[in-house]
Amino acid sequence: MKRMISKFLEFSSSNEKSTLILDREIQLDQYCNIDLGIGNRLIQSFDLTKPESCQRYIDKVLAENKATVAYGGYLEKRNLYADKASFSKLGSDRNIHLGIDFWARSETPVVTPVTGKVHSFKNNKVAGDYGPTIILKHELDELTFHTLYGHLSLDSILDIEIGQEFEKGTVLGRLGTTEINVNYAPHLHFQIVIDIEGFEGDYPGVCSEDTLQFYSKNCPDPNLLLKMPL
Numbered sequence: 097m098k099r100m101i102s103k104f105l106e107f108s109s110s111n112e113k114s115t116l117i118l119d120r121e122i123q124l125d126q127y128c129n130i131d132l133g134i135g136n137r138l139i140q141s142f143d144l145t146k147p148e149s150c151q152r153y154i155d156k157v158l159a160e161n162k163a164t165v166a167y168g169g170y171l172e173k174r175n176l177y178a179d180k181a182s183f184s185k186l187g188s189d190r191n192i193h194l195g196i197d198f199w200a201r202s203e204t205p206v207v208t209p210v211t212g213k214v215h216s217f218k219n220n221k222v223a224g225d226y227g228p229t230i231i232l233k234h235e236l237d238e239l240t241f242h243t244l245y246g247h248l249s250l251d252s253i254l255d256i257e258i259g260q261e262f263e264k265g266t267v268l269g270r271l272g273t274t275e276i277n278v279n280y281a282p283h284l285h286f287q288i289v290i291d292i293e294g295f296e297g298d299y300p301g302v303c304s305e306d307t308l309q310f311y312s313k314n315c316p317d318p319n320l321l322l323k324m325p326l
């Protein structure tokens with residue numbers, strides 16, 4: 097895996113330009129950062145485990161920044177999952193976020209950031225999970241890695257096939273609503289996974305402190321690929 101990680105770093109550093117992952121009509125100056133980490137005192141009066149309350153905070157950040165998309169969250173420690181039983185096991189809370197989230201309106205198109213083929217897709221329906229999810233596989237020379245797109249609409253996984261190619265810049269799917277995505281304010285969860293470890297249509301999107309060393313390597317910062325201003 098070490099070799100793949102260094103190959104990935106090599107590949108991602110070959111491009112210096114920002115790659116948009118949502119609707120191309122939304123320009124880069126319409127994006128702003130959002131901090132949902134436990135260290136952010138501004139979120140203490142919002143119960144982020146409730147989608148309406150989380151959306152209120154997102155709307156506040158978007159309004160303050162005159163933005164359409166709020167994004168961030170790689171390796172952010174969050175309280176977002178505190179009420180989701182599937183996220184905590186005795187003594188090891190999984191609350192460290194392994195992707196970047198892009199919070200925007202439902203139905204916003206998701207644009208393929210790097211050409212790839214559908215590895216797998218699935219509707220992960222358990223509350224607090226991803227809802228409709230697509231994983232793309234990217235094979236470039238000696239480098240193989242995967243990208244995961246979570247919280248999509250049901251339509252996004254209706255007409256796709258394993259092995260289908262999506263070229264960079266083409267629409268891969270759309271953001272799901274709170275009912276479909278399962279109980280979050282609408283957003284895209286975007287994550288890079290080097291070794292998919294046999295998972296299909298799913299891969300852990302959060303980890304615990306004691307597994308962070310492995311996951312932070314196997315799931316490098318998605319912004320290495322996207323080059324969004326942080």
Ligand SMILES: [Zn+2]
Binds near residue numbers: 195197286
């Ligand atoms: Zn996420």
